[in-house]
Amino acid sequence: QKEVEQDPGPLSVPEGAIVSLNCTYSNSAFQYFMWYRQYSRKGPELLMYTYSSGNKEDGRFTAQVDKSSKYISLFIRDSQPSDSATYLCAMTGSSNTGKLIFGQGTTLQVKP
Amino acid sequence: EADIYQTPRYLVIGTGKKITLECSQTMGHDKMYWYQQDPGMELHLIHYSYGVNSTEKGDLSSESTVSRIRTEHFPLTLESARPSHTSQYLCASSEEGEKLFFGSGTQLSVL
Numbered sequence: 148q149k150e151v152e153q154d155p156g157p158l159s160v161p162e163g164a165i166v167s168l169n170c171t172y173s174n175s176a177f178q179y180f181m182w183y184r185q186y187s188r189k190g191p192e193l194l195m196y197t198y199s200s201g202n203k204e205d206g207r208f209t210a211q212v213d214k215s216s217k218y219i220s221l222f223i224r225d226s227q228p229s230d231s232a233t234y235l236c237a238m239t240g241s242s243n244t245g246k247l248i249f250g251q252g253t254t255l256q257v258k259p
Numbered sequence: 260e261a262d263i264y265q266t267p268r269y270l271v272i273g274t275g276k277k278i279t280l281e282c283s284q285t286m287g288h289d290k291m292y293w294y295q296q297d298p299g300m301e302l303h304l305i306h307y308s309y310g311v312n313s314t315e316k317g318d319l320s321s322e323s324t325v326s327r328i329r330t331e332h333f334p335l336t337l338e339s340a341r342p343s344h345t346s347q348y349l350c351a352s353s354e355e356g357e358k359l360f361f362g363s364g365t366q367l368s369v370l
Contacts, residue, residue, distance in 0.1 A: 149301075151301070155299060179357045181357060181358075183361075188363070188364075189363050189364075190265075190349050190351070190361030190362050190363050190364050191302070191349070191359075191361050192360075192361065193358055193359065193360070196357060196358060235302070237302075239356075239357060241356070242356060242357075243355060243356035243357070244356045245290050245292050245304075245307060245351070245353050245356040245357070245359060246304055246307070246317070246318070246356075247302075247304070247357070247359065248301075249301040249302040249303075250301060251299065251300060251301050252299070252301075
């Protein structure tokens with residue numbers, strides 16, 4: 148069984164929709180949670196970073212972590228065609244090591 | 260401009276050849292990493308380095324080797340490429356361990 152599960156999609160939404168992306172995990176030691184965005188033929192770029200449980204908001208993006216349920220989410224409000232990409236969740240229990248466990252990635256397409 | 264560079268972007272090569280994938284960063288980061296990514300699959304850590312002359316193997320077993328002679332340079336070498344090595348190789352660096360900056364990757368195809 149994978150440590151991190153992520154629905155690969157693809158997910159197709161109309162422009163302006165609210166998008167919800169999710170990951171579940173099994174390792175209760177995970178404390179650092181990240182969302183990376185990867186455009187086609189590019190490397191991932193860090194979008195959101197959260198430590199432990201709670202919410203974090205940055206513009207149209209909101210990251211939520213529920214450690215009791217081992218579940219993390221990324222919400223995108225007012226989605227734009229430029230948001231079309233693959234979104235990867237990543238997490239680790241070890242501080243400052245860079246040893247991240249990634250989900251499979253969810254491919255999102257936002258249609259104009 | 261501070262960045263992380265990978266060359267080549269694409270490489271098609273025959274079985275048995277020796278290859279080196281280059282990775283350089285201008286951000287002065289001590290920590291550097293190599294991740295492997297197959298289409299539609301998770302990224303897996305294959306090598307990492309926390310500084311000059313320091314290299315370790317990651318969680319995914321790999322026949323590749325790495326070196327870290329200079330802070331900014333972290334090349335990956337395959338002594339004898341095989342079709343099973345076909346994959347995308349992503350180099351990353353970080354100052355804080357969780358916040359990785361990735362290069363654009365090298366797509367390797369071994370025939």
